[in-house]
Amino acid sequence: MTKLRLAIVGAGPAGIYAADILLKAERKFDVSIDLFEQLPAPYGLVRYGVAPDHPRIKGIITALREVLDRGDIRLFGNVRFGEDITLEDLKHHYNAVIFATGAIRDAGLDIPGIDAIGSYGAADFVSWFDGHPDVPREWPLDAASVAVIGNGNVALDVSRMLAKHAEDLLPTEVPDNVYQGLESSAVTDVHVFGRRGPAQVKFTPLELRELGELRDVDMVVYDEDFDYDDASRAAIASNKQVMVIDRVLQAWRKRPSVNNAGGEASRRLHLHFYAKPLGVVTDDDGRVAAFRWERTRPDGEGGVVGTGEIREVPIQAIYRAVGYFGSPLPDIPFDGKHGVIPNHEGQVLDEDNRVVPGVYATGWIKRGPVGLIGHTKSDAMETISHLVKDQANWWNPSNPDESAIPALLAERGIAYTDLDGWHRLDGHEIALGEPHGRARIKVVPRDEMVRISRD
Ligand SMILES: Cc1cc2nc3c(=O)[nH]c(=O)nc-3n(C[C@H](O)[C@H](O)[C@H](O)COP(=O)(O)OP(=O)(O)OC[C@H]3O[C@@H](n4cnc5c(N)ncnc54)[C@H](O)[C@@H]3O)c2cc1C
Secondary structure (H helix, E strand, O other): EEEEEEEEEEEOOHHHHHEEEEEEOOOOOOEEEEOOOOOOOOOOHHOOOOOOOOOOHHHHHHHHHHHHHOOEEEEEOOEEEEOOOHHHHHHOOOOOOEEEOOOEEEEEOOOOOOOOEEEEEEOOOOOOOOOOOOOOOOOOOOOOOOEEEEEOOOHHHHHHHHHHHHHHHHHOOOHHHHHHHHOOOOOOOEEEOOOOOHHHHOOOHHHHHHHHHOOOEEEOOOHHHOOHHHHHHHHHHHHHHHHHHHHHHHHHHHHHHHHHHHOOOOEEEEEEEEEEEEEEEOOOOOOEEEEEEEEEEEEEOOOEEEEEEEEEEEOOOEEEOOEEEOOOOOOOOOOOOOOOEEEEEOOOEOOOOEEEEEEEOOOEEEEEOOOOOOOOHHHHHHHHHHHHHHHHHHOOOOOOOHHHHHHHHHHHHOOOOOOOHHHHHHHHHHHHHHHOOOOOOOOOOHHHHHHHHOO
């Protein structure tokens, strides 16, 4: 029976689901899969994106772990495609590769002052609070007033993590350095800005509602944002999700807050709609001093137009949460406009739109950085359905022997981690948390993760 030696690059949900679906697929060949991951630990943004106070979503790791534990997938962690292993290497040892490298960078926001001191990308802050090994351990949290630009779930995660009292994160897997950083935060007001109205937001009701449950945080919404036009009213009437969002916001309008001389919380989370970012105002030292925006109004078709009215709020820090963006990989086609690997249903395409033999993509790097973890499963199904049928396009490796890869990595002096190593690190983190009644305490420094994994 023929054998498919498959390399998957990226051990986030997309890569792991692809492995699972292929192993369960009806096929006329044997399969052996090696999963390469640049971090010493698997699970991508489930470990390093999903906020620590979302244990239900973090729990998806249990299902992903079951896939890895099946026994027929090898994990090579701490191995970066493009540096530690190349496309040429993969062609020598495999029949095909699937790239599932996701997205970790922030999309840009092109407004004056966005590079000021105190202006941050949401993705960097997320990486910090989730203990990503490649970002600094310390995060400046000396700002009392902060702006968050964006109306998606990442903007809500960032706002919630900024506004939440650090003690309320203690039962979660929040890393120690993050807890300490947040504990000393000077924040009192978090202002979230969206270009359009409440009926056009991208966040989901559950994540929105959660903000209203934060201890000692008042939600502040502004009456002027609720003068709905016909398109907004129609969206509220016809879309259950929008209806729930409106209901949550309407309830907050009635709560005591600074708007109606009520509200006693020590922190406030303000939601501003119809606000088009114009720029970040800086002080003489180049530090963030204010956020400037133009008030917009509905254009009657679900969009907005500027009103010419310019406003400003004093702030000392600003976070842009306007989306993630994929990164190019050496020797692999890349669409720099959309931040994805160009592909047709997962088959990677070259610049002339021709299928590149043996090279596939799945997950956020295939489709762009939108959608939930569950969506990466349908992505993987589509990609695998092509891989299974594409036998004529597979590579003919000169050395498909399974022992060749560990030998190659060892020869290059790469301290790779494997599945047993991950179990060791996982157990270690859980044990660190146990005496404190915490789910786990994440190990953050890369060298420590590698040391514990390879012990
Ligand atoms: C802040 C945030 C919060 C989120 N919260 C939720 C939520 O609550 N619920 C939900 O359903 N979804 C949530 N999502 C979405 C979810 O994380 C994504 O849908 C999913 O992670 C995408 O999976 P992926 O495997 O394509 O990419 P990723 O999860 O990014 O995984 C890609 C993997 O590839 C690795 N990699 C990258 N480059 C290389 C390389 N050169 N060599 C080797 N390995 C490489 C990365 O290290 C990473 O492990 C959230 C996303 C973000 C950003």
